[in-house]
Amino acid sequence: MSQLKYALYTGCTARESTPELLSSTLAVAKKLGIELVLLDEASCCGASHLQDFDEFLAYVLNARNICYAEKHGLTMVTICNTCQINTAMTKHKLDHDAELRARVNEKLAEVGLEYKGTSEVKHFLYALVDDYGLEAISDKVTTPLSKYNIAPFYGCHNIRPSELQNESNGGENPYVPTSLDRLIEALEGNSVDYESKNKCCGFHVDLQAPETSNRLTGTALVDAIDNNADMVVTPCPLCHLNMDVKQHHAAKTMGRDVELPILHMPQMVGLALGCTEAELGLKHHVTKVAL
Amino acid sequence: MSRKETHKKVTVKAFRFNAETDYLPYYKQYELEVGADDLVLDLLNQIKWEHDGSFSYRRSCRHGICGACGIKVNGKPVLACKQNAMELLELFNNELVFEPQSKKRAMKDMIIDKKDFWDKHEAVQPFVVADIEEHPEHETAMSIAQVENILDADYCIQCGSCHYACPALEVNEDYLGPAALTAAYRFTVDPRDEAGMERLELTAQMGSGVWDCVKCFECAQACPKEINPIEKITKLHNLQFEQKVARSNVATRHAEGFVHSIKKHGILDEGHLVAYSERAAVVKHIPEALAMFKKGKIVMPWNMPKSKNLDEIQKLVEISQTNKL
Incomplete structure (x- = not known):
């Protein structure tokens, strides 16, 4: 098997109230020879709450996070279900709604970024089960x-x-x-x-x-x-x-x-x-x- | 899903209960023949017509539009006249259990008392509230954008699939639930309607309104018309801020508080968010916070990590933020 490599979006919780999630993720990846590039530029996904306050702002911030995975040319992996859904939901919206995508990209352009839709987003669970494989x-x-x-x-x-x-x-x-x-x-x-x-x-x-x-x-x-x-x-x-x-x-x-x-x-x-x-x-x- | 098999003999379990005569519900097994194109409704009919004429369920249109025949199969909400039976046999390994949408509301077999559903529906005024001239001289025109803004919310057939799949409703009977909130959205954004603010006030109430949604997406999964109720609940949340209906309380500050954290750190400052949302009531979290601190689960303010290129995030918040509390 060629070596698996992903861009890791840690989310906020793994860096604060569940440090054990981040350390165990990195340890498992190391044991299995999976390379994880940390997306230290990423912001909070809004946790489904920012979305209630300002849906558009949440799209912009999540799109920015995906941009950094795209820059690496890697699939983004998440280790939090809520990061997963908010990122995937943003990707789904931008990939299916050209007008929204244009509005979001107009904002991202101001900081020199562009959402292209080239990176997949999946939870680390499925990277292990589907990509690495249970037998392995x-x-x-x-x-x-x-x-x-x-x-x-x-x-x-x-x-x-x-x-x-x-x-x-x-x-x-x-x-x-x-x-x-x-x-x-x-x-x-x-x-x-x-x-x-x-x-x-x-x-x-x-x-x-x-x-x-x-x-x-x-x-x-x-x-x-x-x-x-x-x-x-x-x-x-x-x-x-x-x-x-x-x-x-x-x-x-x-x-x-x-x-x-x-x-x-x-x-x-x-x-x-x-x-x-x-x-x-x-x-x-x-x-x-x-x- | 592949449909290789064209015919199957299976044993199906059905919930049986007559509120007038039975002390407790029970399950009865039926041997059924299932064809490739049979719907769950065909199996319900088979039980009634070939096994037990007293077996009861609601049905009417058989075209997925009257919303009468909603039941649960192995916990999955289905519209009996729309759901292929063979697909379910494949999904649940040939073992099907037919149950009413809500067992605690069962009146007779699959038939439930939907009073709570209709009461909540009525509470949001699910119709256009307007003073209409009795003899108008021209139509009330809506723009394409106005119609599109209703999204697909007007496709709701009031079947109750989402309502009785909602875990928040299951434990909090005051919560309006996804169907009523979808109706509230649908008429609030209708340009002919004049009761929008009233509906926004109603759905902003703590304990019964949008802030009690647990964000589980059960409603989006359950809807046989693929309406995605939680999308409309999120729109209502946003409308409450846009229309200045949102009052400052623990839930609204919690939603808005994310902006402050993101501007300052890029990532969320968990401790600060709880304090900001709760204000003085934050004291009730102290025992928990101490337990977490002892286990290294709390990052002190001076150690808060920050996202790289934070200036980008700050700029994006500045130019993209549309709502205020």
């Missing part, structure tokens, strides 16, 4: 995860809406997603089948409607526990914040004891590939991960 990953496993029941939590913005996900991401069926399940199995873990795997964690209303957020996260956590999960794995750092940092709030809302370790997708892969404790960054979890 399986060959590199040094520490099989066979003693763990792992519940995959897909996160909305990687699986819905199909129109977008088919165009520039994994393209899985949102009602029957399989990538994380297959990845868990490739690492010799046991994937947990449970109803909440493709549901919403409620992160985006955390501030204004914490009851909604806690109940959605709590429902998923309790569902995973009731199906014998030892841990949850997610490709989205925002789901991770809700499930790890706010786990006790969710537990309280549900009236249940919840003590469930939550792994980032690359942490789980790194664990099986023999990455070091420091690279995995498990010490950064609020809910203890005892392996």
